[in-house]
Amino acid sequence: MASCDRCGKRPVILIRYSGAHLCGDHFCDFVEKRVKHEIRRQIDLKGGERIAVAVSGGKDSTVALHLANKILGARRDLDLCAITVDEGIIGYRESSIPIVAKYCRSIGVEHIVVSFEDMFGITMDEIAKRDRSLATCSYCGVLRRAAINRAAKGWHASYLATGLNLDDTAQSILMNFSRGDVERLARLGPHKRVQKGLVPRIQPLRTIPESETTLFALVNGLKFHDLECPYAPEALRNTYRSVVAQLEDKCPGTRHSILKSYDEILPTLERIYPSAKLRSCSCGEPTMSKKCKACELVDSLDDY
């Protein structure tokens, strides 16, 4: 029977891309070390920073908040908060918000909840019922990004941490390549360039596979929300999720290779696509054109 490579205890995981067997303690240590390394690599903490974590209540964002609090929470010169967006999806979001609120109370972190209804005057359920030109998730993604940015700015955040894991990151890289959207690739984050009106995003879990964030949450007894959004089956991302999973299954380490290749070409992409000059939309959000994408999409619903 296999045993932990480091202490000989019973393993909780075989990490296929490295061949390591790890017990619960050494697995958590392995995850935490990589997240610590990413936080140090992505931000130069001088003290006085305010870090907002976008927390939906799912396993990834819950692990991101848990680790951000464990790694940074002891520093008195830093502030941490959690931001949850209520998209207005009945039967889904209302059950995750109390889970985040309870966890934030237990660790003493401020919890801010903002809603599509308050910010944009419409819920995702209402958008889903309307005649529209795009898939439901396209509206949700744009509106959520704007809502989180507005909330993070309102809290005067220096950085916004998301729970994007390695699988999500590899999928996003492939999606943008497949669409030929190279300029967007340059802006995937983590953001080193600071642009007025946009809180720079950091991605502490970008090297941690989804299966490891799930196991980390379970080993640490973290409560998370695992219902599937009713609109999720429509998402194009599902195709990329299955492609990346198949590649990883056939060739362990593929997700890390996609990320490594991306990180190598990123400085070149940033040279080719320097930060665009941003204007201010009437809602206050930064935009390259007259109206920000969120206002454009919400206004377009009236045209149908």
Ligand code: SF4
């Ligand atoms: Fe929004 Fe789509 Fe995610 Fe549901 S699956 S929360 S609609 S992006």
